[in-house]
Amino acid sequence: MAAKLLAYSDTGSPVHRLNGVTKLAVFLLIAVTGMVIYDTRCLLVMLAISLYVFFLSKVPFKQYSFVLYLIIVFSVLNQLAIFLFAPDQGTVIYGTRHELLPIAGRYSVTAEQLFYQFNVLLKYAVVVPPALLFLLTTDPSEFAASLNRIGVPYKIAYAVSLTMRYIPDVQQEYVNISTAAQARGIDLSRKEKLGRRLKNMISVLLPLVLATLERIEKVSAALELRGFGRGRKRTWYKGRSLTRKDWIVLACAVLLSAAAFAITFGKGSRFYNPFV
Amino acid sequence: MQSSKGFSVKTIVAIGIGAALFIVLARFGSIPTGIPNTNIQTNYAILALFALLYGPWAGLLIGLIGHTLADLISYGAPWFSWVIASGVAGLVYGLLSRGMRIHEGEFGVREIVRFNIAQIVGNAIAFFAVAPVLDILIYAEPSNKVFTQGFAAGGMNMVTVAILGTLLAVAYSKTRTKRGSLTREA
DSSP states (O other), rough: OOOOOOOOOOOOHHHHSSHHHHHHHHHHHHHHHHHHOOOOOOOOOOHHHHHHHHHTTTGGGGGTTHHHHHHHHHHHHHHHHHHHHHHTTTHHHSOOEEEEEEEEEEEEEEHHHHHHHHHHHHHHHHHHHHHHOOOHHHHHHHHHHHHHHTTTTHHHHHHHHHHHHHHHHHHHHHHHHHHHHHHHTTTOSSSSHHHHHHHHHHHHHHHHHHHHHHHHHHHHHHHTTTTTTTTSSSOOOTOOOHHHHHHHHHHHHHHHHHHHHHHHHHHTTTBOOTTT | OSSSSOOHHHHHHHHHHHHHEEEEEEEEEEEESTTTEEEEEEEHHHHHHHHHHOOOHHHHHHHHHHHHHHHHHHHHSOOOOHHHHHHHHHHHHHHHHHTTOOGGGGGOOHHHHHHHHHHHHHHHIHHHHHHHHHHHHHOOOOOOHHHHHOOOOOOOOOOOHIIIHHHHHHHHHHSOOOOOOOOOOO
């Protein structure tokens, strides 16, 4: 049950050398901008720039290829669902109707619907490269320092770094417990009927949860012994100060999203309408 | 021992490790029901249990951190409307099941009923309202689609937490020593 997860590796590219704070801030900025705006031109420009930066990072394709597959499956299902539930959503948003291909009943492909669904896809696609970049090119130990730096209280930032630290451990524990259960004939696979499978799941979850609660006791005792949480602030081993390059990247990202907001709200509608 | 300000150390650790458990179960612990895209997501049972044990803020943060990182690690980008919904679910589970003395081994019929009311209300708010409304606001998705998805996911979560969450909570309470369980021998 070797699960592939996205993980950091250093290729020494310019993107890797940027501060974690910069990458996190740019990711959040693009994510928020991408969520708010619906202007196709802005989204395309943002996607192009972030794809270019992604290629600069020289992350090997093998490291994220399996994620692309999941993203494509998710997007295709989502697009199909949108069409199935609301084949006229595009017509409603853009106010015109150019029918391209009637299928059956109320289902027919219109230019507006295609354009609308393309936009939904684009909105999701814009967030993917910066998110992947942040995850693949930032040393996990720098995560917490970066979060704290952009204003998240240090205790919560520390909780996030605990999460990153304990995912592999908890996963190993899950694998151990479920293999032990399977050796005793507790089947978790699809061969079992649903009710039975749920019952078998409980016999794996119970030890896992109790072991986790015990781990929480231990780790919190260890932290408390070291005086964690006494001070109002804390410093980070991996914390670095921002260099000139970081400031340039940050300024570019701020300008880019400011421009996107200005264009979007300057004309009074979130949507870019090529049909009128 | 309470720390100087804000969350106690134990709550911080519970948030961190609870979110890790939430993520691992999001990947391995979901059972397909046979209806497409509708899975039994065992990680919401964990979310409800941790919200019950460690309070509403732990619930909120485990939902937010867990769902964001789970999406980031396995899909590359978080779907923010549902991330926020998970946080809201955790918060409401915790708020409505506050003050139960499960740490002292008390988890009888009354507590089970309260726990389940809390999780049903939490799932209803998060997945019947918050998730679909945010989907419409952020992604301008068709309303009938997002409400159908929300009702399917929320309904599934209610059943999952009702079965798994309750059983886990009962089992946990049995591992705790009851208050006043010691009697003095003459």
